[in-house]
Amino acid sequence: MTGEHVAVVGLGFGDEGKGAVVDALCRDGGVTSVVRFNGGAQAAHNVVVGDRHHTFSQFGSGTLAGVPTLLSRHVLVEPIALATESRDLAALGVPDPLSLLSVDRDALLTTPVHVAANRAREDARGRDRHGSCGKGIGETVWYSLLAPAKATPGSVFEGQEVSGEAGWAPRVGDCADPVRLRRKLDALAAFYGPLVGDAFPAVAEMVELYLAFADAARLVDGGEVARLAARGPLVFEGAQGVLLDQWRGFHPHTTWSTVTPDGARSLLGAPLRVLGVTRTYQTRHGAGPFPTEDPVVRQRFAEPHNGHGEYQGDWRAGHLDAVLLRYAVAACGGVDALAVTHLDRTDLRVATTYDTGPVLPDLPPGDLTTLLGRVVPVVEQWADPIGWLERELGVPVRVTGSGPDRIHYDVRVPVAAGRAG
Template identity: 65%
Template sequence: MNLDGHVVVAGLGFGDEGKGAVVDALCAGRPTTAVVRFNGGAQAAHNVVADGRHHTFSQFGAGTFAGVPTHLSHFVLVEPFALATEARQLEAAGVRNPLALLSVDGRALLTTPFHIHANRAREDARGQERHGSCGKGIGETVWYSLLRGADPGDVVEGQEVLGEPGEAPTVADCARPAVLRRKLDALARFYAPLATPRHSVDELVALYRDFAAAVRITDGEETGRLADRGRVVFEGAQGVLLDQHHGFHPHTTWSTTTPHNARELLAGRPHTVLGVVRTYHTRHGAGPFPTEDPAVLARYPEAHNGAGEYQGAWRAGHLDATLLDYAIAACDGVDALAVTHLDADRPRVVLDHGSPAVELTDPLAWFGSRLPVAVTGYGPDRADYRVARPSRVPVTICG
């Protein structure tokens, strides 16, 4: 375990494990070349509280308060309007010229208002059978990118193709107005029966051209260059239990939330995989939750989490040992744990489904019996986090 080298941060729950605070702690304590986002998009919500400031990081990396640049890899879905809003919020929080800290792989898919409105229309139509979507167009962006060569009437990933699809727009297209216009025209025609956003194609071409001028668009070799220059922290979004391959369909995200994307970007370079877990489980929105307990929700209120219009209610329950072990196995290798919410009073764990929850009298020892504990969080602030220094002790809690 080497936290001075490249670190991959992945959530081992249903999301909301505290990945943002962990990334911030990793970046604040040691020199870091960049935070690389390796999945997800504008639906990420990583809370960081540091030096009297709070921000919910979405597309910017959670190392921003520590002055660390962000690179959005080609696995990220980029939503320029939300990115511009987040940049303004960061500027108001004291981050000077946030967009200057950002680079974006030109191959990254573009999430547009067409995707967002279609996503919300589909989720509204599901009624009580909602999937728990964030309503940010994530699944729709990925789905549309899979339609090349499909014909109207075909069923792709469980959804009928209603029109003639075109090529999916990418970030690089924002600097190529003619190409972008052609792709957006096709998007507008394709989604016209489902939803029509307020922005016209002409407006979007102009706005996206401004976006391209404001950020640095890179080729596919950028992550390798950053990794060869110095330490990189790879920040995952959502959690392994929502993974498109390992989660519980249909209540999943259209994203690989395990460390596999980060490993591909690292191309064999040495790294440490850090799995983030709370002392109790949480879930946002619909989907199975075997250890859910309303008493846990009442006992541990969340200052920065609540019900979402599309995502649904904030839920909580006891730590689920079965699901934790499943998530660790799905990662194909976790080197150490980051345990957050250690300030929770007398958390409980369900060791086997069907068994009663038992009190975790010594949470660190319990987690340490599974994997070394390298990062601990005893509250929401950066000051509440401790990151292990190089050590031979398997469970490392440093003052």
């Protein structure tokens, strides 16, 4: 898929293999930049190149191929974790990783205050946890909406009580202005104090860290995507999966992020190709509906890079769910091509429909979270994943993965047509 602007979008609950797919698209040197278009530091995109392995959190997954990253305005930026990731990449032999990074000034900051608040709320839910990563993502977005909405103390906004007077949310550009940064962080700490106490660093310490971040990182404006696109092809890297999308996912087990390619389209404002990524079997982390879950599949396909998370809970696995796959493709407005990973797995099965009395081939309108908790999948043997997916979805498979390493990935011929931006 060289020579084209491509959005890489996960068609499951995350963990589809987006990082390895992005690395495969970047490895031959034809990509100008990887643009992260959603999510934040909760991304966990694994790339393996020989004896080097890195789980990408905020840097784009083309970094080991030497491709720069732009964190767009739709990304939630966590500078402290970003500094740690930069050191980890340097230890893997990436020279001066921060020189490969640009950050949009309008991107929201995720702070230790947001993280502490996220974990406190999830702890309070007990067995009713939503499956949060505990990285402060939802809290970052929620707080950013309060001041524009003029939410008042004591009211309930987006399902959560507003406990105090909210200020304007801190953004990356504030890191270059110590006075404005301190004002915003003081307001943030005061707002969340009743919920989390002092379970975060002092504001003065955060100010110092963020000023250092602004000195080290290249901060850009909203025109950077167009400037990069004028120089050559871009790969827009999505985080999480469409089945966790804030609008199309199954509440409350969703992310506060638009996972569909809408964000990439709005950033580019020009035609791009949508490459939907799926495994040959279904996975998800933590709570939420999972019709085809099968403990036997999890045991057979255990993975070194996926396991139990303190806040997400267990990594779960089951058979590929074609009903949910069709739903995800439709939520994207269609895809131009597929990337299929984990083709080295054997004895695969696929759920083609749900049996709810009358056979249900697609999801109807209504409370899908409840519906998915009671459907019975109709599972059959799956001998030819690539051919079956191309026939079922009517689009070609353009990237294949048959193992964890870059050498196990094959990028086929480019797609013939794209969708308007």
